[in-house]
Amino acid sequence: MGEFELIRQYFMPLARLHGSHCVVVGPGDDCAVQRVPSGSDLVFSIDTLVEGVHFPLNYRPDYLAWRALAVAASDLAAMGADPSCFTLALTLPEVNESWLRDFARGLGNAAESFGLGLAGGDTTRGPLTLSVQVHGLVEQGSAICRSGAMPGDLIVVSGALGDAGAALEYLDAQPPTADEQFVLEQYHQPQPRLKLGVALRHLATAAIDVSDGLLADLNHILEASSVGASIERTRIPISPALTRLKGSAATEYALHAGDDYELCATIPEASWENAPQLLKQQFTVIGVIEPTPGLRLDGTAVMSESAAVGFDHFRR
Amino acid sequence: MGEFELIRQYFMPLARLHGSHCVVVGPGDDCAVQRVPSGSDLVFSIDTLVEGVHFPLNYRPDYLAWRALAVAASDLAAMGADPSCFTLALTLPEVNESWLRDFARGLGNAAESFGLGLAGGDTTRGPLTLSVQVHGLVEQGSAICRSGAMPGDLIVVSGALGDAGAALEYLDAQPPTADEQFVLEQYHQPQPRLKLGVALRHLATAAIDVSDGLLADLNHILEASSVGASIERTRIPISPALTRLKGSAATEYALHAGDDYELCATIPEASWENAPQLLKQQFTVIGVIEPTPGLRLDGTAVMSESAAVGFDHFRR
Numbered sequence: 001m002g003e004f005e006l007i008r009q010y011f012m013p014l015a016r017l018h019g020s021h022c023v024v025v026g027p028g029d030d031c032a033v034q035r036v037p038s039g040s041d042l043v044f045s046i047d048t049l050v051e052g053v054h055f056p057l058n059y060r061p062d063y064l065a066w067r068a069l070a071v072a073a074s075d076l077a078a079m080g081a082d083p084s085c086f087t088l089a090l091t092l093p094e095v096n097e098s099w100l101r102d103f104a105r106g107l108g109n110a111a112e113s114f115g116l117g118l119a120g121g122d123t124t125r126g127p128l129t130l131s132v133q134v135h136g137l138v139e140q141g142s143a144i145c146r147s148g149a150m151p152g153d154l155i156v157v158s159g160a161l162g163d164a165g166a167a168l169e170y171l172d173a174q175p176p177t178a179d180e181q182f183v184l185e186q187y188h189q190p191q192p193r194l195k196l197g198v199a200l201r202h203l204a205t206a207a208i209d210v211s212d213g214l215l216a217d218l219n220h221i222l223e224a225s226s227v228g229a230s231i232e233r234t235r236i237p238i239s240p241a242l243t244r245l246k247g248s249a250a251t252e253y254a255l256h257a258g259d260d261y262e263l264c265a266t267i268p269e270a271s272w273e274n275a276p277q278l279l280k281q282q283f284t285v286i287g288v289i290e291p292t293p294g295l296r297l298d299g300t301a302v303m304s305e306s307a308a309v310g311f312d313h314f315r316r
Numbered sequence: 317m318g319e320f321e322l323i324r325q326y327f328m329p330l331a332r333l334h335g336s337h338c339v340v341v342g343p344g345d346d347c348a349v350q351r352v353p354s355g356s357d358l359v360f361s362i363d364t365l366v367e368g369v370h371f372p373l374n375y376r377p378d379y380l381a382w383r384a385l386a387v388a389a390s391d392l393a394a395m396g397a398d399p400s401c402f403t404l405a406l407t408l409p410e411v412n413e414s415w416l417r418d419f420a421r422g423l424g425n426a427a428e429s430f431g432l433g434l435a436g437g438d439t440t441r442g443p444l445t446l447s448v449q450v451h452g453l454v455e456q457g458s459a460i461c462r463s464g465a466m467p468g469d470l471i472v473v474s475g476a477l478g479d480a481g482a483a484l485e486y487l488d489a490q491p492p493t494a495d496e497q498f499v500l501e502q503y504h505q506p507q508p509r510l511k512l513g514v515a516l517r518h519l520a521t522a523a524i525d526v527s528d529g530l531l532a533d534l535n536h537i538l539e540a541s542s543v544g545a546s547i548e549r550t551r552i553p554i555s556p557a558l559t560r561l562k563g564s565a566a567t568e569y570a571l572h573a574g575d576d577y578e579l580c581a582t583i584p585e586a587s588w589e590n591a592p593q594l595l596k597q598q599f600t601v602i603g604v605i606e607p608t609p610g611l612r613l614d615g616t617a618v619m620s621e622s623a624a625v626g627f628d629h630f631r632r
Contacts, residue, residue: 024457025459025461028462028540029461029463029540030361030391030462031359031360031361031391031395031397031459032360033357033358033359033360033454035357035358036352036356036357036358038354039354040352041349041350042350043348044347044350044403044435044436045346045348045436046403046436046437046438048442050407050442050443051442052442053441053442075347078347079345079347079349087360088362089363089364089447091364091366091445119360120362121362122362122363122364122447124364124365125366125369126368126369126443126445127366127442129407129442129443131362131447133449136347138349141340143341143349145341145345146344146345146346147345207346224344
């Protein structure tokens with residue numbers, strides 16, 4: 001079976017899933033066409049996953065597809081955008097129909113869960129690599145950037161941090177314990193915080209998703225906003241499973257490890273006080289933005305080199 | 317020097333080149349933001365180039381950058397879209413500053429030549445692979461699809477075909493002859509027919525760019541439009557250089573070889589007669605759309621297998 005037949009068979013159903021998302025022309029033409037509603041801005045991001053670099057060799061194709069779409073969708077969450085559609089550039093070493101079937105199933109589950117329709121793509125032969133570009137929509141001018149944090153803003157994070165980073169140690173566990181299984185699920189099937197991101201619109205002054213580690217990602221906000229921050233170690237949200245697995249070292253995973261795809265945002269104190277209780281329950285206040293540049297953890301300056309380690313793929 | 321510094325140094329100037337193209341938030345945040353003018357549709361396409369598959373090993377980085385952007389921009393031309401901006405997902409085996417500098421220079425030249433501003437991207441470590449997604453704009457509903465060809469429409473192609481395909485045989489020529497040099501330039505620095513694509517809007521009923529070979533690509537139009545076609549071998553436009561290099565075999569390159577990035581379009585005869593002379597000079601009429609399915613070359617049916625050979629990356 002040739003490339004086009006394979007693509008049609010496995011990927012075209014994903015295009016039909018979300019035909020309502022303004023995609024006027026879907027896969028199969030030279031380009032896709034999206035009708036962006038008047039008054040909306042288009043928000044988009046491209047992310048690449050390379051075998052052996054961003055995911056293990058012989059990684060389960062359904063997990064891979066989910067992770068690829070989740071990683072990209074998480075960037076939409078960080079901008080407060082409503083998910084719309086995506087393109088997939090898939091490079092494969094060989095035609096393996098059972099692999100493609102499992103991959104398409106994982107991609108379909110993720111696409112449906114995140115509300116993203118497949119708009120187009122490209123399939124080529126080569127070392128296993130995926131690039132996913134996601135499209136979202138926000139009211140004109142209301143995308144949440146990294147650059148708006150102001151002194152006095154509270155720093156909040158969603159969910160719990162460090163699970164996915166710790167999970168890397170248990171990838172080969174046979175069988176994993178219940179706690180190991182819990183953190184492994186955070187790694188294999190991360191949940192982009194799309195609804196939380198939309199809820200932060202008109203509330204957060206800045207936001208980022210925690211893909212490279214809390215310190216590294218918070219540092220991006222501080223640099224883009226030309227501010228500093230103080231955060232407290234004891235406030236960092238840690239899952240009970242991670243605490244049981246790693247004891248007092250759990251916080252190190254939460255500070256330095258990546259792949260959590262939780263949101264870190266800055267919110268003016270008055271806005272936070274008036275925010276709906278249901279929203280506040282989803283976030284933990286971990287510190288405050290300050291005028292003095294630099295990031296302080298329990299009062300001690302965090303070397304920017306240390307904060308930076310997580311995010312530089314070339315150094316990994 | 318780390319990834320982010322490298323990207324900033326070499327790629328950020330490309331973001332500033334075309335800040336006017338509706339990019340409200342450029343590289344450096346979680347997402348880019350594009351303001352699509354009211355009344356316009358967003359047209360987009362993603363294309364991947366893999367080392368050793370789509371370009372030779374140790375290929376010149378400035379040529380590679382140009383080709384990557386040209387290949388993607390050519391899809392905008394085929395839809396009749398005005399170029400707007402692009403994202404680049406670049407996977408590199410190592411940090412090589414001189415490579416990056418040359419690559420960025422080639423990318424900048426192409427971006428300026430095509431009118432595309434860099435809106436965002438991702439840089440990762442791995443086997444040399446590029447995915448480029450281009451964004452263009454058309455008046456709502458006026459994108460030229462593959463599916464609109466009607467019996468009686470004339471089939472036209474821009475420029476001359478076959479040069480880039482023949483060039484593959486001269487990649488190592490030391491030094492190339494003038495004719496070899498001419499076809500090599502068509503391969504190394506293809507010119508997406510963006511202005512011609514825009515001129516075809518409201519004129520062509522269907523269009524495609526010739527990336528996989530004329531027969532293969534025309535066949536895509538026929539299948540999408542549920543029509544057939546007859547074309548004539550002697551009408552296929554061939555450059556004098558290719559004729560001198562290949563003699564009577566030149567037409568085979570024009571029919572089967574890819575990488576030309578010329579446009580193939582279908583136009584109602586009356587519209588063609590009334591089209592501006594300046595436009596008509598840029599195209600050659602090579603045949604006509606017919607109601608009977610299938611593609612006929614000088615009256616003989618072209619096996620769809622033969623037409624299909626060019627476009628299936630998995631079979632290359």
